[in-house]
Amino acid sequence: MAVYTEVTDEALRAFLADYALGELLAFRGITEGVENSNYALKTAAGDFILTLYEKRVDPRELPWFLALMEHLVARGIDCPLPVKAADGLALRSLAGRPAAICTFLPGLWPRRVRxxxxxxxxxxxxxxxxxxxxxxxxxxxxxxxxxxxxxxxxxxxxxxxxxxxxxxxxxxxxxxxxxxxxxxxxxxxxxxxxxxxxxxxxxxxxxxxxxxxxxxxxxxxxxxxxxxxxxxxxxxxxxxxxxxxxxxxxxxxxxxxxxxxxxxxxxxxxxxxxxxxxxxxxxxxxxxxxxxxxxxxxxxxxxxxxxxxxxxxxxxxxxxxxxxxx
Structure with a gap:
């Protein structure tokens, strides 16, 4: 995860208006990783991850990734579930980038592997x-x-x-x-x-x-x-x-x-x-x-x-x- 594209408060609130996630409570960039711009998002409905897809990801392939995650969740795999907006679509646009919101998963990744x-x-x-x-x-x-x-x-x-x-x-x-x-x-x-x-x-x-x-x-x-x-x-x-x-x-x-x-x-x-x-x-x-x-x-x-x-x-x-x- 990383932050390449900045998102303003105004742009985020306009983006979230299309979702039934309630009031925006907190929003911060996640700096780990090298691929996409990621933000931790907290609303009245809970915790989520907002991802803006950067240049290495082909936008034409994003529906495949999101559909795979939906498929895996439906079969009991603990992975992020894409959140759909009011129009039924999970993939949208924010700050000039393709963007999607996914559910947040609890837990910590191991800093020291055993x-x-x-x-x-x-x-x-x-x-x-x-x-x-x-x-x-x-x-x-x-x-x-x-x-x-x-x-x-x-x-x-x-x-x-x-x-x-x-x-x-x-x-x-x-x-x-x-x-x-x-x-x-x-x-x-x-x-x-x-x-x-x-x-x-x-x-x-x-x-x-x-x-x-x-x-x-x-x-x-x-x-x-x-x-x-x-x-x-x-x-x-x-x-x-x-x-x-x-x-x-x-x-x-x-x-x-x-x-x-x-x-x-x-x-x-x-x-x-x-x-x-x-x-x-x-x-x-x-x-x-x-x-x-x-x-x-x-x-x-x-x-x-x-x-x-x-x-x-x-x-x-x-x-x-x-x-x-x-």
């Missing part, structure tokens, strides 16, 4: 994949393997300023990943989140004191792709320590919980190392691009691309799926 978080995460991811199985409309992954080469070209002029030799290392990594990437019907595919980082997963303590997932948020990279790729994204995002070491205990907890609900096929297990390399490269490249292209004055914290270079190197050395926690 194995106790990874098991409920694995179960939540499996339930998400199963719940999306009958969402028929497809959306190709706009940041999948076909996008990595063009994105690297856009980053190329500034790569070696970030770290000497980075261009050559990324060229070799991309070629090696694409040479063995699973194609076509090789692995099960469906609706995936594709960005399930710790700050997109909320937890509350359960009756036994253990953390339980209370919400999955930020579906604006969701797409139709390999289900096991979503697992690879999570292994990248949840299973490394601050010193860059891979925590196989966390990974095993995540994978075991996932497989209790949706067992991986032999082909998915074999492909997991290259899927992890691809996920590391994807986030390295988007972070690298944002590192040099974030607009001046945006209230947003840039993220270190080299964190994912270290992860890419780890997965490139991994000796089969067993070394990843399977």
């Amino acid at each position: 194995p106790e978080h990874c098991a409920p995460l694995g179960g939540a991811l499996a339930r998400l994949h199963l719940a999306g199985a009958d969402f028929a409309e497809m959306r190709p992954n706009s940041l999948g393997p076909a996008a990595w080469g063009p994105l690297l070209e856009r980053c190329r002029p500034g790569c070696d300023a970030v770290q000497p030799g980075l261009v050559a290392e990324l060229d070799a990594a991309l070629a090696g990943i694409l040479a063995v990437w699973p194609e076509g019907e090789a692995l099960p595919a469906g609706q995936i989140h594709a960005d399930l980082f710790p700050d997109n997963v909320f937890f509350l303590d359960g009756a036994d004191g253990r953390p339980c997932v209370s919400g999955l948020i930020d579906f604006y990279f969701a797409c139709t792709d390999l289900l096991a790729y979503d697992i690879a994204v999570c292994l990248n995002a949840w299973c490394f320590e601050a010193d860059g070491s891979y925590n196989v205990t966390r990974a095993h907890a995540l994978l075991a919980a996932y497989q209790r609900l949706r067992p991986l096929s032999a082909a998915e297990r074999a492909a997991l190392p290259v899927l992890c390399r691809g996920a590391a490269l994807r986030f390295l490249l988007t972070r690298l691009y944002d590192w040099t292209a974030t607009p001046v004055g945006a209230l947003v914290t840039r993220k270190d691309p080299l964190e994912y270079l270290r992860k890419l190197r780890f997965f490139s050395r991994a000796e089969g799926p067993a070394s990843l926690g399977l």
Whole structure:
């Protein structure tokens, strides 16, 4: 989440006039993240999140994202529910941007990930994949393997300023990943989140004191792709320590919980190392691009691309799926 586009009090009140949400009580920008402009919104009807969609999101794809969230909520997944205005539409316009209001979810995202978080995460991811199985409309992954080469070209002029030799290392990594990437019907595919980082997963303590997932948020990279790729994204995002070491205990907890609900096929297990390399490269490249292209004055914290270079190197050395926690 972030704030790129400012919203005036007058514009917001005019926007809210089309909703049955009651009096506006509080409104503030949320500065975490890099993608859209997000605001915490409190009205007489409760707490909500207002999102203004920025340039990276194709406005033509927004109805797909909102429809997917509606579908998942209807099947018991704790994710934001788009709020419809008086005309029955959830997607509207505010401050020159497409905009939508969604319900607010309780809970906190974990600032320090523990194995106790990874098991409920694995179960939540499996339930998400199963719940999306009958969402028929497809959306190709706009940041999948076909996008990595063009994105690297856009980053190329500034790569070696970030770290000497980075261009050559990324060229070799991309070629090696694409040479063995699973194609076509090789692995099960469906609706995936594709960005399930710790700050997109909320937890509350359960009756036994253990953390339980209370919400999955930020579906604006969701797409139709390999289900096991979503697992690879999570292994990248949840299973490394601050010193860059891979925590196989966390990974095993995540994978075991996932497989209790949706067992991986032999082909998915074999492909997991290259899927992890691809996920590391994807986030390295988007972070690298944002590192040099974030607009001046945006209230947003840039993220270190080299964190994912270290992860890419780890997965490139991994000796089969067993070394990843399977």
